[in-house]
Amino acid sequence: MDLVSEVIRTVRVGRPGGRVIRQSNSRGLRFPAFAGTGFHIILRGTCWLITADEEPVPLRPGDVVLTATGSEHGLNRVPCALGGLPPAVMGPIPPAPGPFDFEFLCGVYRLEHGSAPQYLSALPPLMTVSPDYDRLPHLRTLTDLLSTDVSGTQPGTAATLPALLDLILVHVLRQWHEQQGAAAWPETDDPAVAAALRMIHENPRRQWSVARLSEAAGLPRAAFTRRFTAAVGRPPMAYLIGWRLGRGARLLRETDATLATIAREVGYSTEFAFSAAFRREYGVSPGRFRRAPADSFISGGASPGTGNAR
Template sequence: MDILTEALGSMRTAYLSSVRTEGRAPWALRLPPVLGAGFHVVLYGTCWLIPLGTGDDAGRQHDPVALSPGDIVFLRDGGGHVLADHPDTPPVDSHTCRVDDASPIGTLALGGDGARTSLLCGNYHLDQGRPHPMVRQLPALIHLPTRHGRHPELAAAVQLLGTELENPRIGSAGIVPALIDSLLLYILRAWFEDQPAASAAGWAAALRDAAVAPALAAIHGAPATPWTVESLADRAGLSRAAFARRFTMMVGEPPMAYLTRWRMTTAARLLRESEAPLTSVAAQTGYGSEYAFAKAFKREFGQAPGGYRREARAA
């Protein structure tokens, strides 16, 4: 069971959106917050990313991040930020710029006649109202350089994207969105694999832990199974108490709480994406009756399953 793919799939609410940004110095672009997670890939040249504060800190610039060719930035919460050739260049708002739709994903061009920078910019539409704990534990900003042999698969994906965007050919309109979609998994896999192997807590540790990883795979692979702490501990080869402590430390919540979370996440996805009757959804998520399922679902989501399905379809 690929838990990373499952976790992201449970949060995806729509297709991604992206644009190619072509800047020539001097240039600076202010991007507002977005629903989901933002990302940038430096295809050519260099630039700076300056995060903007939120809430009482809104509008204030934070320490700029220098970006080089092949670098990738992932913004977990889609926070507002500025991209620029230099931190001191005054930015223009993105909504004032015109996008040329001639290329596979559209191109936004701005700036003067100086040094060129080319970026792939966009956002993945993720439900931040109910983020999976794996995503919630990520840093607000992830910066992944791919130079000097780091993250070879991610670097290869970036190179493929750059080639398709620079010289569109037959099939590019289908290849580019598929590459961008897979980029999210490459980004997060690279970040998780970068984390120290000695780490004792967090999802990076949980996904490679000899006891917790099999339990997570069991929950994700068969949420309808009547799992107990004891049965999961048996799979992990630990005592009930030792397993519960280890699971909670790494995942961030006790085994049964996570089981309920995943069952409800699975149920919500089935309601959004399938025509399965409520009795079937209940059975697929471990509930013996439609009534028991509806009660648990309303406790978790604040509304009945039928109302949730109608609201999701209308959105």
């Protein structure tokens, strides 16, 4: 099971956003908790990653902060209490061109409906990565491209933004995995479970049942259910439903296919059955989910009146 690819497929359901934040003589910023996945890349200056419960972590240019499930955190030029930082606010505000001594790039997929899958929730709430840019010069190129893309008003950003976010997330997750070791990533080495996952992923339209999956995996039903749940964190049918609806959500976001077509593509006999299951999982109808705006921004400003961001 390629969990890096699973992460990217999952986060694409969210709304992509990006912003360059520049500051001078500021008090830093606090990023409230949100549902989704995001990162910061330090471009200029040094700072500290601030959390509520852990010691501050020093960061330098090139370092990456990654949150798999949108945990609250802050960035500040000196160690401090998280609660003392002004909150970052949302808004389509480009970075000011004035003098600044601290700059960082933000990228995010904001998940407005549904919840993070088990393999994302199993990761640490905040991860710091110091990429080897000499070995991975393309990561620096991707960072420059994303920084330029979100700082201007060039046509085509709706297409380039998610592509750049995906590529940066892939490389950062690979680096984190290499630095932490294989045990840090919630993979499964169980060949029976891996076979079942592959079958679900490759053919979600098939009318799978626990009996069919266990038979294909070559295990008794009870043993298969126990091993699958232990490895993945969810029972087989719960995982199958989540996978189908996640794929349906991506098709709603990325294609103009009819609801009936999407329903059949992900294994539901009718659009009404798909709509009911989708509403239970995401809290909104497929139509409302599809109509939601596809853009999102992170502002470099603080709350009104703080005046700390350039």
